[in-house]
Amino acid sequence: MKTQYFTATSLDGYIADPDHSLEWLFQFGEEPGEEYDAFIRDVSVLAMGSSTYEWLLRHMAASGDAWFYEQPTWVFTSRTLPKVDGADIRFVSGDVRPVHSQMREIAGEKNLWVVGGGELVGQFYDAGLLDDLFVQFAPVMLGSGAPLLPRKIASPPLKLVSVQANNAGFLLTHYQVEKDRQAKV
DSSP states (O other): OOEEEEEEEEEEEEOOOOOOOOGGGGGSSSOHHHHHHHHHHTTEEEEEEEEHHHHHHHHHHHHHHSSOOOOOOEEEEEEEOOOOOTTTTTEEOOOHHHHHHHHHHHHHTTTEEEEHHHHHHHHHHTTTOOOEEEEEEEOOOOOSESSOOOOOOSOOOEEEEEEEEEEEEEEEEEEEOHHHHHHOO
């Protein structure tokens, strides 16, 4: 079981525009692609921040789509948010460590996906719980917005596992968090 961050970012390092929107990604098509399909097959639980959750709710309302995920989803928030009928959504707040333990129990041998945003992913990293980052660099510049991961990660650096390009012009990267770093936390 691994805790993983899978996201798309602009070349200048933003996962959402200044309005916390992902609309900029839709010019590449709404189908997630084979890289995402391969990733999500091994995911059994999700963690997401409240801004990501609220964006998904707005997108669902505008498009008429149903909730995107079958997996149990923990939403980290300090506010009361609406729940999606029929979806296994659990609202939590505070330290990610005890919640991560609960998620691990349910995940079994499959992976935990920290969907976003970057600040939540940073909390998992700070706690020594993040194993992998799958970052897809889109051929656009947003200029500002929500950063990919608002943390300094310099020593030890992340370990590059793979790099490839896809037909949409994305650069697909997979990094591992240095295991020695996690042991020190």
